[in-house]
Amino acid sequence: MSWILASDVDGTLTGDQQSLNHLAPRLREMQDAGRLFLIYSTGRRLSQIISGFADEGLPQPNAVICQVGTEIYLPPYREDSRPLESWRERLLAQYRRDEALVFLEGIDGLALQPPEFNTELKTSCYLDGCPNPEHAAAEIIRRVQPASDRYQAVWSSGRDLDILPAASGKGKAIEFLIKLREMSSDQVIVAGDSGNDATMFEHFRRGVVVANAQPELLRVAEQMNHDRVFVASLPYAAGVEEGLEFYGVLSS
Ligand code: GLC
Numbered sequence: 001m002s003w004i005l006a007s008d009v010d011g012t013l014t015g016d017q018q019s020l021n022h023l024a025p026r027l028r029e030m031q032d033a034g035r036l037f038l039i040y041s042t043g044r045r046l047s048q049i050i051s052g053f054a055d056e057g058l059p060q061p062n063a064v065i066c067q068v069g070t071e072i073y074l075p076p077y078r079e080d081s082r083p084l085e086s087w088r089e090r091l092l093a094q095y096r097r098d099e100a101l102v103f104l105e106g107i108d109g110l111a112l113q114p115p116e117f118n119t120e121l122k123t124s125c126y127l128d129g130c131p132n133p134e135h136a137a138a139e140i141i142r143r144v145q146p147a148s149d150r151y152q153a154v155w156s157s158g159r160d161l162d163i164l165p166a167a168s169g170k171g172k173a174i175e176f177l178i179k180l181r182e183m184s185s186d187q188v189i190v191a192g193d194s195g196n197d198a199t200m201f202e203h204f205r206r207g208v209v210v211a212n213a214q215p216e217l218l219r220v221a222e223q224m225n226h227d228r229v230f231v232a233s234l235p236y237a238a239g240v241e242e243g244l245e246f247y248g249v250l251s252s
């Protein structure tokens, strides 16, 4: 059996160096044997993934989905790599940044994220400076609702709010990628720790939520069948490893 692990990076693979150092060679070994296709599905930019290979010991993935499912990259990964054009074009057809910005107007205390996290397909802000971040997020989500054929709002970690194309997000991007590579969604196991990972769990039958997960993802996991999502007892990469053993991908 060959597997596809689609994993978030921050707070899922990273967070405890020792446990990542334990998991990474086990993943590499499976990749080398042709039994694992490793996908990172992250909010990071590609350059932060590239630096993570050397600085954080992240194993080389077979594909990278960046900026919360709005960019897809295939190897080789370089600072000047361009994201997959077919995915980009599909998303550009429904998204306009000036329209996305309107959803954020007049929210007291909101701050836009730095320019590198605000792209042609992703409009991101911080709400932790708002008097009540949860209320501010709920208000933005309410505003986006009538335009849900073209836009979605993703709320994570009590801080980050992203306005993305409706057709994007981590779950849909993984689905697009595995179809493109003629792989099967039955092979997929997802892993995550926060709100921007929720769509991965909604799209695929097997998932691992690490023990350090944010409350918004734990709530999603609670509503799901136990055979669909495994809530690890261990945090970070150790939790991912525990989940992979639970599903029989790695031997325990
Ligand atoms: C990552 C991204 C950020 C985004 C957050 C939640 O931290 O860098 O732009 O808001 O994930 O999706």
Ligand code: MG
Pocket: 008, 009, 010, 011, 012, 192, 193, 194
């Ligand atoms: Mg995360």
